[in-house]
Amino acid sequence: MNQWLDFSSNAFIFAFALYCFAFIAYAIAVAGKRWSNRDPEKHKARWGKIGFGLTLAGWLGHLAFFVTRWIGSGHIPTSNMYEFMTFLGMAIVFAFIIVFLIYRNPFLGAFTLPLVIIIIAYASVFPSEVQPLIPALNSVWLKIHVTMAATAEAFFAVGFAAALIQLIRVVDFTRTDKVGKRARRWTEFALVVIIVIVGFLVAVFGFRSAGYLSEFKQTTVSVDDAGKETTTVKEVKYGLPPIFKPYNSEAVKVQPFLGMKEPLLETPSWMNGINAGRKLNTVAWSIITGVLLYGLLRLIARKQLAAVISPHLDDIDPEDLDEISYRAIAIGFPLFTLGRLSSP
Numbered sequence: 001m002n003q004w005l006d007f008s009s010n011a012f013i014f015a016f017a018l019y020c021f022a023f024i025a026y027a028i029a030v031a032g033k034r035w036s037n038r039d040p041e042k043h044k045a046r047w048g049k050i051g052f053g054l055t056l057a058g059w060l061g062h063l064a065f066f067v068t069r070w071i072g073s074g075h076i077p078t079s080n081m082y083e084f085m086t087f088l089g090m091a092i093v094f095a096f097i098i099v100f101l102i103y104r105n106p107f108l109g110a111f112t113l114p115l116v117i118i119i120i121a122y123a124s125v126f127p128s129e130v131q132p133l134i135p136a137l138n139s140v141w142l143k144i145h146v147t148m149a150a151t152a153e154a155f156f157a158v159g160f161a162a163a164l165i166q167l168i169r170v171v172d173f174t175r176t177d178k179v180g181k182r183a184r185r186w187t188e189f190a191l192v193v194i195i196v197i198v199g200f201l202v203a204v205f206g207f208r209s210a211g212y213l214s215e216f217k218q219t220t221v222s223v224d225d226a227g228k229e230t231t232t233v234k235e236v237k238y239g240l241p242p243i244f245k246p247y248n249s250e251a252v253k254v255q256p257f258l259g260m261k262e263p264l265l266e267t268p269s270w271m272n273g274i275n276a277g278r279k280l281n282t283v284a285w286s287i288i289t290g291v292l293l294y295g296l297l298r299l300i301a302r303k304q305l306a307a308v309i310s311p312h313l314d315d316i317d318p319e320d321l322d323e324i325s326y327r328a329i330a331i332g333f334p335l336f337t338l339g340r341l342s343s344p
Contacts, residue, residue: 004072005130011065012086016120018058019093019113025051026109030312048106055093055100055109062090073130075138078146080131085123087147089116091154095328099158103324107316111161121201148339155332159325164190165313166321173307187306192294199290200282207240212257214238218249218277238278240285246277 029047066087069077077083096112167190171183216236223229236246242254245263254262267277294305301308 002072004068008065008068008072009128011061011068015058015061015065016117018054018061019117019120022051022054022058022109023113023117025054026106026113029106030110044106048104048109051106051109051113052097052100055113056097059090059093059097062086062093066090069130075133076143076147078143078150079133080126082123082126082128084146084150085119085126088150088153089119089123091151092116092119092157093154095151095154095158095331099324099328102327103320105316105320105324107165107313108158108161108324111165112158115157115161118197118201121205125201125204145339148335152332152336152339155328155335159328159332162321162325162328165316166318166325168306168310169313169316169321170318171306171310173304173310184304184306188304191305192290195294195297196286196290199288199293200286202293203240203285203289204282212239212241212255214242214254215252216242216246216249216277217252218246220248220272236275236278238281240281242281243284244277244281247271249277 025047029044029051066077069083078087092112093116096108096116100108167187171187172180173184175181175183214237216238218234218236220232220234221229222232235252236249241257241260242263244265244267245251247267247269249266251262267280271277271280297305
C-alpha cells in the first residue's frame, strides 16, 4: 500500500512540473511569436505542439497518480477536498485536450494551464494523507455523482478560459469614452480577482514555509431548546498573522509579524460559522497579497494588465472563441445535470 502511495505522490509532482513547463511553452507560443525572427505562424505552431506534448505527458502522470492512489487507498480518491481538487485539475486538463484537438489553438492553453496550476496548488493546502472512507460516502452513486460533476465543471473551466480570452480580445483599449472606460475597468477587475486567488496561495504557502503559527482559545455559548446554556472552549490555530482574531477569544500564542504582536480586529459576532474568524482572516490576507501582486505587475507593465495581453490576441477570431466557449458549456451542462441526478 505504501509503495503505491509513494509512487502516486511522485507522479503527482511529475504532473505538476510538466503542467508548469507546458504553460511556459504556450506562453512562448502566444507572446514569443512577436519577437521571433522566423515565421510567426510556424513559431506558434511549433511551441503549441511542444506545450500540448508536455500537457499530454503531464495528464498521463496525473492519471497515474489517480489510479495508484485508488489502488493504495482502496477507494476512489475523491472523498476529501485534496482528492476532489486534484481530480478536478485532471478533469480540466482532459477537457482541454479534447477541445485543443478540435481547434489546435495554443492561446487556450496559455489561459487554461494557469487555472489548472492554481487548482492543484490550492489542493495542496489541504491534508494529503489517505483518510478512511466514511460509510455515507461508500456508494456507487456518490462515485458517479462526484466524477460526473467534476468532469462537467472541467468543461465549464475551459469555457471560462475561452470567454476570458474573448473578453480581453474584443475590448477596445483605445476608447476614451464612458462606455470604453467601463469595459476596461470590468475586464481588469476580472484579472484582479484571479490575481487575488493567486495571492491566497502565495500567502498560505509563504507563511507555511516560514513555519508561522498563532493560537487562540475561543469561548462559545450555545442554548438548547430547553433554554439551557452550554459553554464550550476550543483551540483555534492560525497559519497566517491574525488581522482578525476569533470572536470572544483569548490569545494563547501570537507569533509577531512586521511588528504586529496582537490581532488588529475581532471577528464580528454574527460570523458564527465553523472557524469563521480564521476564514475571514484568510480572505483579508488573500486580498492584501493579491493587491500587492497586482500593484507590482502594474508597476512593471506601467499600464492595465488586460491592455498588455490584448495585443497578443489580435490574430484570434472572436467567433472561434465564442464557439469554443459554447461547445464547452454545451458538453458540460448535460454532464452536470447527470451528476446532479445521480446524487444519493
